[in-house]
Each structure stands twice: as C-alpha cells, then as structure tokens.
Amino acid sequence: MISWNWVCAGLGLLLLVLQAMLWTGQGSVAEVVALKRQIAAFAGANEELRERNRRLEVEVAELKNGLDSVEEMAREELGLVRQGETFYVLIKR
Numbered sequence: 001m002i003s004w005n006w007v008c009a010g011l012g013l014l015l016l017v018l019q020a021m022l023w024t025g026q027g028s029v030a031e032v033v034a035l036k037r038q039i040a041a042f043a044g045a046n047e048e049l050r051e052r053n054r055r056l057e058v059e060v061a062e063l064k065n066g067l068d069s070v071e072e073m074a075r076e077e078l079g080l081v082r083q084g085e086t087f088y089v090l091i092k093r
Contacts, residue, residue, distance in 0.1 A: 023029060062069040074080035081087045
C-alpha cells in the first residue's frame with residue numbers, strides 16, 4: 001500500500017512543476033503581458049495610419065474634383081507664378 005507521505009510528495013512536486021510552467025513556459029503570465037503590450041502598440045500605430053489614410057483620401061478627392069487644390073499645391077511646392085503676377089520671397093530673420 002502507498003503511504004500518504006509519497007502521495008503528498010508527488011502532489012507537491014506536481015504543484016511545483018505546474019507553477020514553473022505557469023510563470024516560465026509557453027503561454028506564461030509574462031508572455032501574455034508582453035503580447036498585450038504589443039497589441040496595444042500595434043493598435044496605436046494602426047489608428048495613426050487610419051488617420052493618415054483618411055487625410056490622404058480627402059486630399060485625393062479634392063485633387064480629383066477641382067483645379068483649385070492642384071493650383072494651390074503647384075504654388076506651394078513648385079513656385080507657380082501666373083502671368084502678370086509678381087513673385088516675392090520673404091526671408092525671416
């Protein structure tokens with residue numbers, strides 16, 4: 001017959017092994033916390049990219065619909081000057 005001492009020792013050893021797996025093994029508490037942090041970081045990056053895409057969609061729609069936005073971009077980025085206009089360069093000091 002098995003003595004209770006061996007049963008208690010076996011159960012204690014099983015408890016130690018399970019605790020070690022809980023804290024250090026695959027799917028451990030530390031790994032789950034790290035994965036939750038990664039998910040939060042990716043969610044923030046995704047939200048920033050969604051906002052950027054929304055702005056770009058608005059800009060594309062404006063460029064498709066009217067020449068005013070095209071002219072504005074040409075003036076700002078390429079220095080477009082119409083015939084009869086005077087071009088001034090302002091230098092900040």
